[in-house]
Amino acid sequence: MTPEAIAAAEVIVKENRRATVHKIAAHLDMSHGSAHHIIHDVLQYHKVSARWMPCQLTAELKERRVDARQELLKRFEAEDVTGDETWVHYHQPEPKKASKEWRRTSSPKPKKSAHNNLRERLCWLSFGMNEG
Numbered sequence: 001m002t003p004e005a006i007a008a009a010e011v012i013v014k015e016n017r018r019a020t021v022h023k024i025a026a027h028l029d030m031s032h033g034s035a036h037h038i039i040h041d042v043l044q045y046h047k048v049s050a051r052w053m054p055c056q057l058t059a060e061l062k063e064r065r066v067d068a069r070q071e072l073l074k075r076f077e078a079e080d081v082t083g084d085e086t087w088v089h090y091h092q093p094e095p096k097k098a099s100k101e102w103r104r105t106s107s108p109k110p111k112k113s114a115h116n117n118l119r120e121r122l123c124w125l126s127f128g129m130n131e132g
Helices: 003-015 021-028 032-042 059-078
Strands: 045-048 051-053 081-090 101-104 111-113 120-129
Touching: 003 021, 003 032, 021 032, 032 045
Parallel strands: 051 111
Antiparallel strands: 045 101, 081 120
16 A cells, blocks of 8 residues: 555545445555555545435526516416416436445535436426306
């Protein structure tokens, strides 16, 4: 275990916090045990999972939502129109093991918003005129 190997392992971890011990060991051409010792004991990195957080909307996104709803409300009030909106969210969830990151004990825990994982979404709108 040379200082060069330790420095190289730290560079790999900083570039890709989701790198596995196996990949680091293969890249540095060393045993799994040696790579694990460098990462855990020498560099003091540990794998941690992100915590789930409620939706994290920015002020701009909140304002855009309000503006869109106000515009729709004006349209509905101007005409005798009924409508329905359905949002369909779909994505391939990332396994918890794949989302783990290398962090030092003193580092803050990573956070993962539930809505950030919704890679695709589709809005289905249906409208109809009331006649009567």
